[in-house]
Every structure is written in structure tokens, then in C-alpha cells.
Amino acid sequence: MWIVNRNANCSLIKTSTSFLMNLFVLALLIGNATMSSAEDFATSWPSIQNFIDSTHLIDIKQGSELSGKVSDSSAGGFETAQGNFVSFKQWYQTNWTDTKTVWMTEINPNLGVIWGFSTGEKAEKYEISRSVTIGFAYSTQIDKTSFLSIRGTTILGGNLREKSCTADYGDIGGIQEVNCRLAASPLPPSETLTHLFNDKPLNKDLFFIRYIKYF
Amino acid sequence: MKIKLITIACGILLSNIAMAQTLQSWMSPEVGDAWRQNYKGSGVTITVVDDFRSRSRFTGNLGYGVANMRHGEWTYNEALMIAPSARLRADDFNTAGAVALNRGLNVLNLSYGMYIAPNVAFRWGSQEQSIVNYATNGNAVISKAAGNDAVDINSVNRNGQIDALNYSLKGTKSAIFVGALSKNGTTAAPAQMASYSNTAGTDTTVQKQFLVVGVEGNKTGLYGTSFAAPIVSGYAAIIGSKFTSANATQITNQLLNTARQDTIASYNASIHGRGEASLTRALAPVGIR
Numbered sequence: 001m002w003i004v005n006r007n008a009n010c011s012l013i014k015t016s017t018s019f020l021m022n023l024f025v026l027a028l029l030i031g032n033a034t035m036s037s038a039e040d041f042a043t044s045w046p047s048i049q050n051f052i053d054s055t056h057l058i059d060i061k062q063g064s065e066l067s068g069k070v071s072d073s074s075a076g077g078f079e080t081a082q083g084n085f086v087s088f089k090q091w092y093q094t095n096w097t098d099t100k101t102v103w104m105t106e107i108n109p110n111l112g113v114i115w116g117f118s119t120g121e122k123a124e125k126y127e128i129s130r131s132v133t134i135g136f137a138y139s140t141q142i143d144k145t146s147f148l149s150i151r152g153t154t155i156l157g158g159n160l161r162e163k164s165c166t167a168d169y170g171d172i173g174g175i176q177e178v179n180c181r182l183a184a185s186p187l188p189p190s191e192t193l194t195h196l197f198n199d200k201p202l203n204k205d206l207f208f209i210r211y212i213k214y215f
Numbered sequence: 216m217k218i219k220l221i222t223i224a225c226g227i228l229l230s231n232i233a234m235a236q237t238l239q240s241w242m243s244p245e246v247g248d249a250w251r252q253n254y255k256g257s258g259v260t261i262t263v264v265d266d267f268r269s270r271s272r273f274t275g276n277l278g279y280g281v282a283n284m285r286h287g288e289w290t291y292n293e294a295l296m297i298a299p300s301a302r303l304r305a306d307d308f309n310t311a312g313a314v315a316l317n318r319g320l321n322v323l324n325l326s327y328g329m330y331i332a333p334n335v336a337f338r339w340g341s342q343e344q345s346i347v348n349y350a351t352n353g354n355a356v357i358s359k360a361a362g363n364d365a366v367d368i369n370s371v372n373r374n375g376q377i378d379a380l381n382y383s384l385k386g387t388k389s390a391i392f393v394g395a396l397s398k399n400g401t402t403a404a405p406a407q408m409a410s411y412s413n414t415a416g417t418d419t420t421v422q423k424q425f426l427v428v429g430v431e432g433n434k435t436g437l438y439g440t441s442f443a444a445p446i447v448s449g450y451a452a453i454i455g456s457k458f459t460s461a462n463a464t465q466i467t468n469q470l471l472n473t474a475r476q477d478t479i480a481s482y483n484a485s486i487h488g489r490g491e492a493s494l495t496r497a498l499a500p501v502g503i504r
Binding site: 078079080081082083086165166167168169170171172173178180183184185186187188189 | 249250251255453454456457458459461465466468469472473475477495496497498499500501502503504
């Protein structure tokens with residue numbers, strides 16, 4: 001369930017229907033913001049077919065900077081005080097890599113709504129949460145030789161969170177909560193916790209303005 | 216009469232700390248592993264009790280160029296290079312006063328011996344008495360060079376003498392005797408005991424206090440258990456900077472209990488004691504989930 005803020009009259013619409021329907025409603029609402037009256041809105045309600053025809057896949061990608069970060073950092077392992085090898089794989093290997101798709105639905109020749117989602121990924125000691133991408137693309141011809149395009153997107157969710165481990169250091173350190181990856185490092189156990197992954201997606205908020213002039 | 220002998224067969228203290236921050240080829244690869252998190256002994260004091268005043272100098276190269284320094288200057292620099300973030304203090308072994316301890320964990324490096332004929336009554340001066348007291352009470356980690364007579368650590372050497380300091384430190388809470396391997400051992404290429412190094416012997420009390428580390432004199436020009444003890448001193452400092460509430464006895468036991476035998480060729484407790492000191496294992500948990 002999620003909430004869309006309707007620009008035209010600031011009312012809130014809540015829906016618990018499917019994810020695609022949510023995005024569909026979002027596209028309509030943004031499109032509606034450009035219309036002048038309720039009659040226009042009623043007569044322009046597009047069919048599902050129109051929606052599909054005006055929607056284009058603009059990005060699909062498996063793997064992200066965050067999943068790459070976990071993958072890189074989780075290679076290897078360490079030996080315990082008694083010499084038993086502890087592999088990081090058991091904690092950080094995932095069966096599914098975060099996959100993201102982004103679409104654009106054309107509202108009119110100048111305006112498009114960007115939307116998408118990612119699946120997230122997780123293993124025993126971390127999780128990259130699912131995310132939703134929303135945004136817009138607007139372009140216009142200012143005069144015969146000048147073009148302006150604006151694009152903005154934001155990602156909701158998609159955060160990387162790493163869980164801690166419980167390590168037993170025996171007589172010298174007792175049982176302590178630690179960062180699994182740094183349990184055998186020279187860092188004091190409590191300080192390893194500050195190095196737990198806790199990251200937002202790269203390029204969480206993007207805004208581009210492009211001006212082109214032909215001479 | 217006791218005579219202090221530096222335990223090498225065979226100045227300048229590092230003024231530029233940056234020179235000490237480089238992993239050298241004579242160091243165990245485990246030191247590099249430990250350094251990656253930039254914790255290299257901070258908050259720990261290593262006091263090197265050694266010769267810092269005599270005219271006797273030796274030539275060697277710890278990786279920053281050939282130098283001619285006093286024995287204490289070499290051992291001081293070596294300990295500093297293993298644990299660059301530790302506080303290092305030089306305490307000349309000809310001074311009469313007790314060795315002072317700083318706040319926090321203290322490590323004393325003793326790369327010398329004091330030789331007397333066996334069965335001769337002796338009384339320690341205040342300096343050595345303070346060291347023995349610290350070891351007995353567990354006030355400081357004592358890293359003591361095993362000696363270079365190629366005999367069991369508490370046996371008489373070819374001159375018919377024993378190292379009285381070894382004798383007095385036997386069975387104490389926080390003293391470690393450090394022997395020398397000819398190189399840093401690995402499971403793929405296990406190391407042999409250095410030909411000159413004293414060994415643990417059949418006394419199980421000594422065996423439990425005895426460690427070995429690689430002394431790669433072919434790279435430094437510096438041979439002897441004098442250059443084994445500072446490595447253990449540096450390890451103790453690095454471990455102490457991780458387990459900040461651990462006392463000297465716990466640090467000592469951690470080094471002894473995590474020593475490994477699979478990096479030593481034909482490991483034998485009467486020769487190698489507990490085995491080769493392993494910094495990475497000493498820093499690691501017993502278990503994790």
C-alpha cells in the first residue's frame with residue numbers, strides 16, 4: 001500500500017491494489033495535473049491498452065552498486081582462534097541478485113512519467129530492500145534552435161542493511177556483538193559495529209536539466 | 216656478579232614514524248592482515264629494556280636502509296615497526312631504577328639475558344626485580360628473548376652459565392619466552408628452528424610459556440632471539456589495542472593459546488613450546504554465529 005499526493009487538489013488516494021495499478025494511477029494523476037477541468041479528466045481516462053501502448057522500458061539491470069559492494073566485501077573469511085576457517089559465504093551469498101526495471105509512460109509528447117521497481121536481495125547477514133523508482137521527464141522546444149529537457153527521479157527503499165554477529169572471544173574478550181566481517185580484525189569488537197553496511201542506493205535522487213541549442 | 220649480555224650472536228631510533236608504517240618482507244604476512252584496519256597497537260605502551268648507551272653498534276637493515284645502531288635501538292625500532300601506533304619507551308638496562316609502567320596495558324621487551332653460574336645465590340637489582348614482580352603479578356606482558364646458546368632455556372650454556380632472568384621468569388603469570396625460527400612459517404612451507412635459538416626443553420612449565428617466531432636475518436642482517444622478542448612485543452600491543460579491557464595475563468595467555476604448530480617443521484613441544492605465534496588467530500574469536 002502506498003500514498004500518492006495528487007497535485008491538482010491535494011487530496012490523498014490510498015490503494016491496496018496491485019503495484020502496476022498504483023503506478024498506472026500515478027501516471028494518470030500526474031497527467032491530470034496538466035488538465036484544466038473535471039470534464040477533461042473524465043473524458044481522457046485512458047484504457048489499459050492505451051497505457052501499455054504509451055509505456056516503454058527504459059532500463060533493466062541485475063545487480064547494483066550496493067549488491068556489488070556486499071559481494072566484494074564478503075569474499076574470503078577468517079580463521080578462528082582455534083584455526084577453523086569461517087567463510088563469509090554462509091552469511092553473504094544470495095540466491096537472487098537485486099534486479100531493477102524502469103519504465104516511462106508517455107503522458108503527452110512533452111511529458112513522461114518514470115516509474116520502476118527493484119526486487120531487492122538478501123542473505124543471512126544483510127538485506128537490500130525492494131525499491132520503487134518514480135520521476136518524470138519533460139522536454140520542450142523553446143524556439144527553432146533550442147531545446148530544454150528536464151528529468152528527475154527518486155528511489156524509495158532499496159537500502160542496504162547489514163546484520164551483526166555474536167562472537168565468543170573466550171577469556172580475553174567474552175561474548176560480544178560484532179560486525180561479522182571484522183570479527184577477527186584488530187578493531188575493538190564494539191567499534192566494528194560502526195562499519196556495518198547501512199547505505200542508501202547510489203543516485204537515490206537525480207535531477208538533470210539539459211539545454212541544447214543548434215547553431 | 217651478573218653480567219648483562221645482549222642475546223645476539225653477532226643509533227638511531229626511528230625519528231620518522233612514517234618509516235615504521237610499511238609492511239616489511241621480514242615481517243609475517245599476518246602483520247599486514249592485522250594492519251588493514253589501521254589498528255597497530257594504539258593505547259599500549261611497549262618499554263624496551265636494553266642497551267641504549269654503550270658504544271657497541273651493529274649493522275643491519277630493517278627495510279629503510281642499512282644502519283649502524285646500538286642493540287636497544289634495533290629492538291626498539293623493530294617493535295615500533297610491528298606496532299607503529301604503540302607508545303614506545305626506551306629504558307637503558309644499565310640504569311638502576313625500577314621499570315616504570317604507564318596507564319593501560321604495558322609490554323616489556325627484554326632482548327637480553329643475565330648470566331650466572333648455576334646454584335649461585337643472587338639478588339636482583341631494582342630494575343630486574345621490578346620486571347620479575349610485574350611478571351609474577353601479571354602487571355605487564357614480558358616478552359623475553361630465549362637466548363642464543365642452542366640449549367634448553369634453563370640449561371647451562373657452553374660457558375657453564377644459565378640465564379638467571381629466564382630462571383626467575385619461569386612459571387610467572389605474564390612472561391613469554393621467545394625463540395627464533397629461521398623464517399616465518401606457513402603450512403605450505405613450515406619453518407625450522409633457528410640453529411642458534413634456545414629451545415623450550417622438557418620442563419612443561421617452560422613449554423607452556425614458550426613461543427617461536429620467524430627471524431629472517433637473511434633479509435635484515437640481524438640474527439638472534441633478540442629480534443624474536445620484539446615481534447611478540449608488537450603482537451601483544453596489537454592484541455591489547457583490540458581487547459582494551461584485557462589485562463596482561465589475558466594478553467599473554469591469548470598469545471600462548473593461539474600459537475600454531477602446523478607452520479613448524481617437525482613440531483615438538485620440547486623444542487618449540489606452544490608453537491609459532493599467530494597474530495591473526497590471537498585476534499580472532501573462538502566462535503561466531
